[in-house]
Amino acid sequence: MPDAYTPRPEHKFTFGLWTVGNRGRDPFGDAVRPTLTPVEAVRMLAEVGAMGVNLHDNDLVPIDATVQERDRIVREFKSACEASGLKVPMATVNLFYDPAFRDGAFTANDPAVRAYAVQKTMRAMDLGAELGAKIFVLWGGREGVETDACRRPDEAIKRFREALNYLCEYSLSENYDYKFALEAKPNEPRADIYFPTTGAYLALIETLDHPEMVGVNPEVAHEQMAGLNMMHSVAQAWEAGKLFHIDLNDQVPGRYDQDLRFGSANLIAAFWLVKFLEDVGYSGPRHFDAHAYRTEDYEGVKDFARGCMRTYLILKEKAAHWNADTEIKSLLAEMANREGNGQMVGRFDKDRAARLLARDFDRASLASKGLQYEKLDQLTVDILLGVR
Ligand code: GLT
Ligand code: MN
Ligand code: MN
Secondary structure (H helix, E strand, C coil), X not given: CCCCCXXXXXXXXXXXXXXXXXXXXXXXXCCCCCCCCHHHHHXXXXXXXXXXEEEEHHHHCCCCCCHHHHHHHHHHHHHHHHHHCCECCEEECCCCCCHHHCCCCCCCCCHHHHHHHHHHHHHHHHHHXXXXXXXXXXXXXXXXXXXXXXXXXXXXXXXXXXXXXXXHHHHXXXXXXXXXXXXXXXXXXXXXXXXXXXXXXXXXXXXXXXXXXEEECCEHHHHHHCCCCHHHHHHHHHHCCCECCCEECECCCCCCCCCECCCCCCHHHHXXXXXXXXXXXXXXXXXXXXXXXXXXXXXXXXXXHHHHHHHHHHHHHHHHHHHHCHHHHHHHHHHHHHHCCCCCCCCCCXXXXXXHHHCCCCHHHHCCCCCCHHHXXXXXXXXXXXXX
16 A cells, blocks of 8 residues: 555665665575566566666676677667666666676776776766766775785775776766766775775865766765764765765674665664755665565565665655654754854954954853753654654
């Protein structure tokens, strides 16, 4: 039965072909589900109410396909998307599966590997453009090391920058109008991956030839693996105008990359994240980069996909509830009062600085009054647990 939490295309929920198509393989066990073809995945995603489907080049076109095979596959996929009303907002490139990338792709020591990685990305950009994608994600899963004996990391950074500059020029020369979204992860499959956090990519972007074309794609699990607060990373990206895409999933701290159903491990963190995205008016796709438990068949995969979207919509409603709660509003008003106009000391000038230096602060009084954050947090818990 449809209800208020039933996803609709206007909610902009998307999934990767690799997410619902995940067959449950892990380092210790084989696939537990049969192959789901891209066309079947499209039908499934339309059935559960997603707006779009995203893909790596090789999720759709096998790496060894002939040009004729490629064109037929793309034609069939396009018509399946059209028939089900699904969009392809984002495309990406697989630079991690093939053994050629065992030493990295853009950062590999062999210049032929680096050139192949750039060529493969250009072809993936052609494919994405053909399917209407305007966002191009780059996750450098193999760009890293097991031993630092192999190269200096600053050399890797230079190679990565060179590749990005090249790809921006390619997008411009083909009028693809892409926005690139860089996705960080601290480790796995490499022992250490370069640019381990969203913050590291934000710093790199400012050094590119076309910083305006490049932003980030933070993933819940990846920031969490680095021990970080995902919402804070997202907020920094947003404030810098760089939140071009987002990968929603969940993760228990201190584990391997779990890619769990959104909201299934840390509901409070998921709540603050959804609240942030909704409060600031993030208008991009809400992409779920997660997969179903290995225990599931394809009915269970649908339960997983529906669950991601349902949890998002429930948390969105809870966020509106939080914003409208009168007790919370009055606590926030008191807080706003304490915050003054939000400015610290105003702009620097010599007179202001002299006055600041001369001012006496009553440290004891600054620390004397409780801030009522305990109350605010428990009100949040009450709302989330449905007793308020
Ligand atoms: C891979 C990875 C994800 C990335 C995908 C894009 S592929 O599944 O674990 O986090 O977003 O390359
Ligand atoms: Mn992940
Ligand atoms: Mn991801």
